Amino acid sequence: MEIFYKNKDVIISNSFYDTELLVISFCPLIDERQTMTKDSGFGKVFFENKKISCIYVIPTWNHWYQYEYMQDALEIVKVIAKGFKKVVLYGVSMGGYGVLKYANYLKACDVISISPQAAVTGAQSEFDSRFLQFWNKIDYKSDSWHAENNFPLNVTIFYDRYHLEDGRHARLVSNYIKHAKLISLPFSGHEVFAVLNESGILSDFIFSLLSANVDYAVLLSKYRRNRAKSGVAWMYAARNSLTRNRVNAAGRLYKKSIDVIEWRKLNGLTIDAAKAKMTLLSFVDYCFSTNNYAWFYDMYKRFSNRKIINVDLTEHYIECCFLSGDGNAFIAAVQELDKSGKARSPKVAHLTKQAIEKSIAAASDFH
Template sequence: MASQILFESVNLKIRYKESPNKELIVVSFASYDKNQTKDKSGFGERLFEKYNTSAIFVTCSNNDWYQYEEIFDAITAINKVTCAYHEIVNYGSSMGGYASILFSKLTKADRVIAISPQFSINPESAPYEKQWSHIGSKLHYVLDPATKGASGSITIIFDPRTIDGIHAERINNEYAVHMVPFAYSGHPSSFTLLETGVLRDLIVDLIGGETDIIRHLKRYKQNRLGSWRYLYALGKSGVTLDRKIYFLRLASVRAPDNLNVQLALGETLLKAGHYVQSAEAFGKACNVTSEFAWPYYRKAIAFMKDRRLLDAHRAIMKAIEISPQQSSYLWIAGEVSRDLGLPEAASYLERSLELDPSSSFRWYNLSLYYKKCGDLDKAEQAARKSRKNVTNTDRNGISARVD
């Protein structure tokens, strides 16, 4: 199907793809994308092409939750097309799910299908929302929260065990919606539903007005252990460390190249005291990408716990090569170098405290190191700084006195 541009600005592009069927049209809002561009394909575009469904695709240049002054002109252009159809369905996921609810009254939507939407990302309206607060705190809101523009029959697909559950409840408290929970489907739920073979048929049914979703829930239950995202979510929320490790291992097998899975497994193994296996998991995370220092830093910690100091030294040096001004990395380099008897230990410890001089505990440990080296003047200076910077979290019965 050829597309027609209905509206375009610096921030927005609205495209229309027409099918012969004039019964129903979908207005689809693009979701968050770290490489956001208004020139990308629309959300669900291939699905609607496959089912010969007319659709209007709203894409944007930035992840601003559609808080643009020109959004109202854009919707006017949308309405000039949708008025020829018998039914209008808004559709979107996460940021796009929020928009599909927010603008449902303006688009005159009969139905809304919102996957993992937010009630709001404005810290004043949703202080519990931390993932997007760095964006929400900077926006100039033209319309918010989502329920302010809600209309029609709204279905929310979400994971009730994540922050999305709070958003869904907030929306439902202000505007009655049809709640469709998929436990451990994560954010957004669409990826896990796609992996379990549920997403396509579920969305097609909901767009068509079907409200019985029992068969989709059954299919999800049957197929969910085949989804690494489901296993990852299950592992992250496990009650016991053994349960966390079990499911994160399964997720790791199914997604060996996923950075978040390997990091989560490494952290959980580290917490459980399985240092060798933790270092292996962090090593896999390092293999996924060599651009980030964090996996090397955590691998160094695991090696230190296992007293594999040479391996720890190699890992932390790599972390510092990538991120040379990180105080925590420099401190670990100093501790490893100290334990190896390397002369550069003091330099790393001092540089760490130059970048972050607020830690009483680190000043205290530096004073002990100076004392061991026989430099009592520097030991006393470090001890004084330790006492000066002491906080409730640093105390724990530690005295910074040098005898």
């Protein structure tokens, strides 16, 4: 049976194989510049490859699954879910919020919520400004699930206790769902899903959570043994060191984070381009804040050709030349940018003006 429902706010699609187990998957934050389709379901490739029946809840914009935008779609999902013996809700970040919000409504047996938000409105959400640009566009916001009772027996929250916002959200969830299992995966940040995937253990985690008996100690042990394969995990370890004023240790961890990205490329392992870029730029910030320009230059030589990941480091290279006082390299880099036909960004234009004022370069160098 194929289901397809669409309105201006949400799409519902499915892949069914049997009536024993049904996963209802809620998408995380989406890129609103892209058009979502019935094939945009979160985890679709995985669930279809493993022949696990799944309903995909796909937002067309980031409305955090507020009821006013979901009402008709939820009725369809609720009716269909009744035909399955076990119903598991699964979501990450925004999707993690969605599965908590509708755990009772959809009569779930289990809930798997990864890096969720616990509140999107009111005083309890004010500590988190990461998603305000999206929350401010939502006309109807309610955290009504906070007042509900009788949540499913198995509610599992995966998060990183060292991550400021996610740690607070997880603790807030536990205030409302006392029996929720809070499983911290240190140094995964808000990218728990990406770190598990890069570590090669995401499938193991999902299968274990879908099984009748989950051994969390085994999962945590597996995570600790494999997280070194993730550049993102090394980056968050570095950030954690910085919060403890262990600047030198943070530097070593940051270097390891970019080494791992290169190692993954050389060994034909998948690289999440967005997460790798985030890791690289975090390393750049560290280099500049600690005046460690030699480390930046080394990284630039390895990554500037975009063969490892497609990220343009030109602006950062120009900034490094300026900060390190290397006038010849600065002039050559700006001249090369001008020759390429690309317009100078406001930042490069400002750096060029400063370079002239500080006599690192002369105005005549750029004419």
